[in-house]
Amino acid sequence: MLQRLSDIDHRAWAEAAPPIATPERLLIVSDAWHPQVNGVVRSIENTNRELARIGVDVVMITPEGFRSVPCPTYPEIRLSIASYRKVAARIEAARPTYVHIATEGPLGLTARRWCLKNGMPFSTSYHTRFPEYVAARLPIPQSWLYAFVRWFHNAGSGCMVATPSLANELKQKGIHNLLPWSRGIDATLFHPRPLEDNPFGLPRPIFMTVGRVALEKNLPAFLDLDLPGSKVVVGDGPARAELQKLYPSVHFLGSKFGEALAHAYSQADVFVFPSKTDTFGNAILEALASGVPVAAYPVTGPADILGGNDAAGVVDVDLAKACRAALSSSRQAARALALNYSWEAATNQFIGNVRLANHRGRMLVGDP
Template sequence: MLQRLSDIEDNIWAQAATPIAIPERLLIVSDAWHPQVNGVVRSIENTNRELIRRGVEVSMITPDGFRNIPCPTYPEIRLSIASYRKVAAKIEAARPTYIHIATEGPLGLTARRWCIRNGMPFSTSYHTRFPEYVAARLPIPESWLYAFVKWFHNAGYGCMVATPSLADELKQRGIRNLLSWSRGIDSTLFRPYPLEDNPFGLPRPIFMTVGRVALEKNLPAFLDLDLPGSKVVVGDGPARAELQKLYPDVHFLGAKFGEELAHAYSQADVFVFPSKTDTFGNAILEALASGVPVAAYPVTGPADILHGNAKAGVVDTDLAKACVAALSCSREAARSVALNYSWEAATTQFIGNVRVANHRGRKQTHAVSL
């Protein structure tokens, strides 16, 4: 599992990643929060739990603390309407030792402004291919949007990314101070269950995908495939109603959570991940932990996770070929790959990166003042 990127200075990381003697108060600013169900929210939730267990005081600024409106074309996402004064008051009330800005939305932009105005170093994370998602919905060139992403993240002292391939891509786009923050899995919840003969009342093999039913997930690439057995979609989102009409033979089970979700995963024969724009794919780890081989395109996320693990899944530019080939993969090998990931290890990376960013910023500010 990736620990940290090669361009991080080892001596700085070793010094700054060590816990400090004074109480640590971390403020996380995120435009993505409940009731959204996505990888950003789950990653922050799991990381927060581990941070608190380690004695880090965690507070958050999220849309639920402000008046908000639904995002055009994607009403599940709420956009905060918050003045600079109100956000600044919340930041100052938290008295943070560190600030981490998780998203490039209205709250993230306001927190960025406050940090720069007050000389407060901060870290960021690149969770979502923001330029591709916006360009798919609005007539804005991706090049303009990537210029915005570069402007946003380069103001901080550490931009966290989940995989080496994504780091390479962003580095080519001029984004600096890249830091590795992998992801974890609850391997107690997501686990193999006894296989049923006809899960969901459907004939095997079961080809399943799990996640938001939305434009950017590229679901038709899976739903259009001519495959044996049954296709199952678990999740909800803005495209669900339309896709259910277009694909009456596909079984849409809606959103599931907890043990019900874990059981659903475990009954699949192949987990299909058709997205080409995810920056990691938490659902891939959930499927693997459930003992389900993965079929995907050779893109950031699945290509990183399955690299060197051909018995656990198949990546191929021909998704149908990958799906059929994955039927011959090993459920034991799939589970074994997932066990390499834990939220404990991912949180060690995260808090180390936060300290690194703060260390860099304080060091630069001190040098400038001299």
């Protein structure tokens, strides 16, 4: 798997803490979980599968089992209503060796409080550009939101980020103890398939995007483009109904999963990633593994994955230019690039970070 370290603190990123002799039990706390369909959930699911293979026992605390309410402006996301006592009881019942807090939501905040109160080291991960997403929906200054992000993550002993460019950016924002956690791809499920003449009953070339149909995905930047052939959107979300009305010529296929999703990817001529706020872009790897070149803006995620791999896709500040140029990219090169990423390698990176964060935290409090 590719691992491009940034210029920041190479020595800290290269540290490693060995696994302890006793069986390891990892508690992961995440406000993002089923029935949500997003990169956070998929990343945790794939990581948990690999952790089980190497003998790490994982216990999850998620919104399942707690009362919840819809998130304002994004009802598909449920916010847990759980007392500190109930969450603390679940943590204590798990008897974790390590704690990893995946999200900055209500459960993450409660777990953070418990860890600090009980002297338990913990790691975190920065999956989502929380300040940008919230500021796009509510009149809250990003500076206030980044102050919250610093407060949340700097209390832990390690904050995992997916790309070197994001690590550099967060360092500039005052977030410390950054650790690399890349992502993987199921190259058996997502693979090239024979191209149909008229996939989905549409003329080629097929320009496709896959993901949540939501404000932060910047979909109009793609849907407004004057491109040949057909535009296809796979996914669902709060903005779908409005966008379908505004763009009647675009084909919205709704959510797809498993083989149906993999087949859809494989029929695209170009995968278009219009988001400027994703921290990685798991869908980029799914497209590349399917042999589909990528067109995107030169931002965190696509720039990290495609940087130096021009044959597999194009990043450009002019998205239309990137889309047209990607038509000439190599499907073989796209597949080859994706094969540099595996969930096995990403999970080894993840559990190494968890162990390191635990080691750092215990050293700070003087534990052996």
